[in-house]
Amino acid sequence: LELYMNRVYFGAGAYGVEAAARRYFDKPAAEVSVAEAAMLAGLVQAPSRLAPTRDPQAARDRAALVLAAMTELGFIDETQQATALARPAQLSRPQGPGTANYAADYVMDVLDDFIGAVETDIVVHTTIDLPTQRSAEEALNAELTEQGERFGVGQGALVSMRPDGAVRALVGGRDYSDSQFNRAVAARRQPGSAFKPFVYLAALEQGLTPETIREDRPVQFGNWRPENFSRDYRGPVPLRTALALSLNTVAASLGMEVGPREVVRVAQRLGVASPLQANGSIALGTSEVTPLELTGAFAAFANGGAGVIPYVIRRVETATGEAIYERREGGLGRVIDENAVAMMNAMMHETMIAGTGRRGGLDGWEAGGKTGTSQDFRDAWFVGYTATLVTGVWVGNDDNSPTRRASGGNLPLDVWTRYMKIALANDVPASLPGGGYWRAPEPREAPVAVSGEGSQISGVAGPPPESGWIPPSPQEPGLLGRLFGIY
Structure with a gap:
């Protein structure tokens, strides 16, 4: 029983009764009151659901059942029971939001997948870096x-990982003590234009290039008439400009050109596991995904084309140091051809230089990324990366209510930039993969409005400057499909 109590999960990232007593009541387990002991005992049945940080009333109700059982079995008398019921356990409010508990909960959620049932005390080494x-x-x-009140945003999530998928930071909400729902790994939300890179990658794999011209004009597919955010149209544009400016008409047309099923295949190949609907609107990000999987999919651009499986556990060992589990090198293998990686990085780097992500510049770093805003401004995303770090940010409301025009180019981009400047401080700047094929375009001097998606750049006369990208030889249509087993 002692061994069990020392390792069982009590919720809120607390593993073992001692950790639980300190987490909930800020005292050693030996000093808890009868009411506090009853609440701790009641958590074991369903720690995540009954955690007092998540549902205080459910925790108190469960504690009352424990107190009744203790009285019936003679461990306490009726007077002690009445006192404990009259003065139920009160949480010691933690200092600060305590979002590291989201990461701890995620570790506990996946631990069984690696080591199965645990019969001894263990030590788990994770990829989380506490300063990060x-x-x-x-x-x-x-x-x-x-900015949250101004934009009508109540919640957010952030996932940051190395390009190999090692999670360095995971924030599932703004305050763990208020809500233990882990939005970083469990909230499926519409990514909006942050999904467009999969559309453009599918197009490149069918022989198009960043310099391929497509028409930005009113389009209609059956009863669906996708429009740009700005409700205006720019005429003939190269694909790199269409992606940088997040033009919805071009993305929708490309999606229909390559086929919605192919867009779904590309996203899944890069690691998106949520159910995706292979319809025309998939090109504009109408199928829901989690921040963790979308960020993990972008890692393939940062690392040169290898698909990753995000991971948070490096090693599990016994109390004496004997290894039970140790992560080996692994992932999904190559999922993007190196020429396609170079082209995608060229286009997403231009998004950061002269597109909807222009506010997110990082001095000394080449970065790529994509903004995303769902219908009625319900979700706002920014997923961006350098050669050493990939970070995704989502903001919105838990009840899926519209924000006040929060978009990928404002609030989430500001979160991303603020974080990345600190997180990259000790990294050595490096070029994005494929840098030999392109160079950064010169920033345009025209004013940029980045409050929304789809042709949000105004005041730009004429076509944008050349990026300097040197296209590779055209690839045989369908070659990559055969290489990756996709038909």
Whole structure:
């Protein structure tokens, strides 16, 4: 029983009764009151659901059942029971949002998948870096405090990982003590234009290039008439400009050109596991995904084309140091041809230089990324990366209510930039993969409006400057499909 109590999960990231007593009541287990002991005992049945940080009333109700059982079995008398019921356990409010508990909960959720049933005390080594985790927490909360009310945004999430999928920071909400729902790994939300890179990658794999011209004009597919955010049209544009400016008409047309099923295949190949609907609107990000899987899919652009499976556990060992599990090198293998990676990075880098992500510049770093805003401004995303770090940010409301025009180019981009400047401080700047094929375009001097999606750049006369990208030889249509087993 003692061994069990020392390792069983009590919710809120607390593993073992000692950790639980300190987490909930800020005292050693030996000093808890009868009411506090009853609440702890009641958590074991369903720690995530009954955690007092998540549902205080459910925790108190369960504690009352424990107190009744203790009285019936003679461990306490009726007077002690009445006193404990009259004065139920009160939580010691933690200092700060405590979002590292989201990461701890995620570790506990996946631990059984690696080691199965645990019969001894164990030590789990994770990929989470605590200073990076704190930076992520502070960036998200600072921006939500400063801008959340203005934009009508109540919640947010952030996931940051190395290009190999090692999760360095995971923030599932703005305050764990208020809500334990882990939006970083469990909330499926519409990504909007942040899904467009999969559409453009599918097009490149069918022989198009960043310089391929497509018409930005009113389009209609059956009863569906996708429009640009700005409700205006730019005429003939190269694909790199269409992606940088997030033109909905071009993305929708490309999606129909390559086929919605192919867009779904590409997204799944890069690691998106949520159910995706292979219809025309998939090109504009109408199928829901989680921040973790979308960020993990973007890692393939940052690392040169290898698909990753995001991971948070490096090693599990016994109390004496004997390895039970140790992560080996692994992933999904190559999922993007190196020429296609170069082209995608060229286009998404232009998004950061002269497109909807222009506010997110990082001095000394080449970065790529994509903004995303769902219908009626219900979700706002920014997923961006350098050669050493990939970070995704989502903001919105838990009840799916519209925000006040929060879009990928404002609040989430500000969170991302604030965090990345700190998180990259000790990294050595490196070029994005494929840099030999392109160079960064010169920033345009025209004013940029980045409050929304789809042709949000105004005041730009004539076509944008050349990026300097040198296209590779055209690839045989369908070659990559055969290479990756997709038909």
